[in-house]
Amino acid sequence: MRLEPLASDDPRDVLRALRGAVLGAGPAIALGEAPALPDEVPAGTAVVLTTSGSTGVPKSVVLSRSALTSSALATAARIGEGHWLLSLSGGYVAGVQVMVRALVAGRDPAILAGRFTPRAFAHAVSGMHSMAGGERVPTYTSLVPAQLQTLLDAADDPDVLRALRSFETILIGGQALPVPVRERAAELGVRIVRTYGSTETSGGCVYDGVPLDGVRVEAAGGELRIAGPNLADGYLGDPDRTAQTFVTDPAGVRWYRTGDAGTVTDGVVAVTGRIDNVIISGGVNVSLDRVERVVQSVPGLEVAVVVGAPHERWGQTPVIALAGSADAALLAAARAAVEAELGKPARPDRIVPLATVPRLASGKPDRRAITALVTRG
Template sequence: MAVTSWIRPAPYDASAASLTEHAHAIGEVMAGHGRLWLGPFDPPAQLPAGFEDAALVVPTSGSTGAAKAVALSRQALLASQDATASLIGHGYWLPLLPPTHIAGVQVIARAHRTAQVLGLDGPALPRPLPDLRGHFDSTAFVALAEPALAQAQEAGLPALTSLVPTQLTRVVTGATGADARARAVLRRFTAVLVGGAATPQEVLARARGQRIAVRTTYGSSETAGGCVYDGTALPGVRLRIDGADAEGAGRLLVSSPTLALGYLFADGSSEAIGTELATSDLTSLDAEGALSVLGRADDVIITGGRKVLPQDVERAIDRSLMLRGLVRSAVVVGVPDAEWGQRVEALVTLEAGVEPAEAASLVRSALRTTEVPSFMIPKRVHVVQELPLLGIGKIDRSAARRVATDLTDPAGG
């Protein structure tokens, strides 16, 4: 790419003007006319060797706490977009995610790719682009989606969108008339991608039971977004498990034409990814090659020599009938413990009107009625106003671990 300067939009504020500026910048990348920098620090004066083809730089959440960014080539972006289109087709995209991370960028980039492939006079996006500053709920979704659906129909294109699990959950589990209307609108989309974090199986089952064409995605900034849809790798993507245990679970390795060039750091250093990405995800593959993500290998809690996958405990909390209508969300972490090495603890947010003083004992009592072994039941449960988040709806487990370490909750002991 001959262009060496970077396009740097003003900080994203979710307004229509801000979304339009970002969409234009993404279009420049897709046309091969510019490089887009969305990294969490200033770009280097000169790209390191091996990064000369970088066309897009996005922030990523590392476990070390050091700011880093992922550099992607235009070729990797195109490979991702075309692989996705081979599954769900080129279509008209409703952007509902911030275009500051790979998932939101790719929604807009796919709309530009639709225009390139089909010869349209502009990206297959709503005109004008929506204002996303308001709180996302069913009423807001309907107001955004209905005009987009009308424009997609007029263009003769399938309507597509992407949500994070929290957004999908609000629509499919709501009990109001506005929620029912939102579900009817969401059914009109040819595909609804959901990723960014684990989606509760109950939510997916309800969505599919409501005839919503939800497609789960697995991927990261390093893979240019989703590279596995509904457990199946996209064309050209190869998965393998490293260091599998007796149950077949191990760290996931990914080879793909969508892989990033590597990482850039604030101090000017870099780290190439190469031809295979070693993820931090603990996964398994069944006999047909379908992927199951069990959690992040780095998040495994070792307590008294026993291994605890926090997601197993979180799913048990989410599925507990005793906690339905009481606990809104939960994250399970390990905190240092002199006797056990690590101690299992939980942060929970509550539904309106629930008494915090009773929540800790209720969570522990409810888990005792499940198949969760006693050593996996949190020793302490801390009630917080909000769970710490990073990216677009992902739980910040490092921050949650710090919160749990700093808090003392006598009711949870």
Template sequence: MKPLRVGMRFSKSAQPTGLPIRGISRAHCRMTTLDEIRIALGSASEPGPGIVIETSGTTAQAKRVRLSAEALRASANAVHARLGGPGQWLLALPTTYVAGANVLVRSVVADTEPVVLESGPFTAANFARGVESMTGRRRYTALVPVQLARLIEGAQYDSGIRASVATLDAILVGGQASGEQQLARARELGWNVVVTYGSTETGGGVVYDGVPLDGVDARIVDGEIWVGGTTVATGYEHVDGSVDAELTQARFPILDGLRWFRTDDAGDWVAVDSGVGETLRVTGRRDRVIISGGIKVSLVAIEDTVRALPGVTDCLAVAVSDAEWGHRPVLGVEVSAGTNLSHAEIENAIESRLGRVSVPDRVFVGPLERNANGKPDAGALLSRARG
């Protein structure tokens, strides 16, 4: 039996029955169903064929990743063990990506029926209604940071939203960096926010609040984060379904009898006082450092600086070619309703922390265009900067 293709393009004649056919665009992707996930998982004694799922393609071209049924099941069990036991999930993310697909996987493993958020734009009111319709003893959801920002903003004006969200036992937030200010505001509202780290290749989020899940190992190799364990994918495939052996061997080395994924993320271990020893700190993509006028400029450091400003809900820095400097940063900044944040304030904050060379040539303040997974769309920001 072939693995389930998740997030692939379909032809009109192929929908909605059968598995999604192969393709390269998500523009016409059909959502994966719970029944399809049940078939892909099989049972613990007789595993199914697993899934093939595309990466989000945020920082590079999207890749097709093979995740076995055993890896998917191991991830679900480890997540439930960390959160306090199986529960009911609220699906608020597209199932064409690993975070949404994992909500279905966890539901199948827990033998629960997920609540699916109303279709249409994500709003705090719709999310609260979804939470209120949940019936499980333990209740979970998974979000990206921009969704959390929308909930925080909604809770400022509606105590009912605040109370509804607080009934969730855990809110997993991953997808990209969440600002410390945003996390602190959510926790002040009484919400149990768990910051997750991982990727499609690791089977989704596998490090929770800096601590790897059971069965997952993480190490720093020459400044790069490597993730290994039972949740890691078996590798990449070509469009025709054959194994991409060259890329798989390069990114999934076998070390000490364990399959690892080289994340291309930079990080280190930080000592903490909470009794867990050290926690993993992700410092950014290793490929998100540009040379501008002979000086290294970190796009991640620019984003971290701006995220700490009051009222900033999200931001994205990209690099554009420059005949004189080589490359220059451009920045998109999204702020909450009622926030008056000037270009000068943004530029002064960056210059005071990172130096004049890190100040972007252009700053766009307003809603960020996003891909299907809710992440800021780097390509759209680049097009705007070049236009």
């Protein structure tokens, strides 16, 4: 099958190309900033999505039509079918999956074009008036936590609050959702579902801890791995990485090794952090993901980011990066909360105020950039 790079990141151009790649005869499309890719890909390929995430190492993930549509159908079976709003970049899997869900349902998504703001969001939502059989069609959207936080902060605007409450479900993925943000959304009557997944799983495949139909999740040696019809075919032009990441067990089941630490208890998945997002502080292994979750439970630090930084005495210590200013009382509260739950070695050393928190195009914090800023002081 022919592979056609898509130079435009305009969501309307991506939607047009996806229609042919997923529902038509192709060609397959390449999204993201990729090195030179072959002109031909395996039959059945819909999208080759190149992303480096927070690791900085590019990987071109091969997603088939069947994987994308299986994911879309499983989502509809779990939360319902309706009219989708695209509020995310079309060059990342979460945005692609919003469009695929809409295409599979036979209803083009509404599109929030341009810069994401509460007013732009409310305006886009106000135009979603689909009807079927004389009844309003349920609406859905997908956001990253930073977008949800921005909207909740603007919820004193009745138009923004009305827009948030209008959705049957808002999927929240891309990174962990701080508990205070989730609680605030619930208090305002905003219906959210937390999702977990990656490009390699065609986007979110675990909703509020429960895998979608057809998806299996297990913890092997403390690492979460996922099986199901939604898995990517592998990494284009990188058979070694494919073999390391996608493994087949003795029973013939193909699994994706997520690189995430976690547990599965009575069918409920709990993610505790990245296996590789660990520093050694004073000779003790400290999970920065676990520290960040505790820090974000402190009022005023709900959207803080925790990274590791060099320390003269301890080697490395957790450091809190925060947009805006912070006082000593806030740091003291964070240190006390972390010590109580994780022990003294995990206590953050300081808060570094930033003008803005650097983010990837996917909406996730750019941890490499944040670490560089923190390290420079």
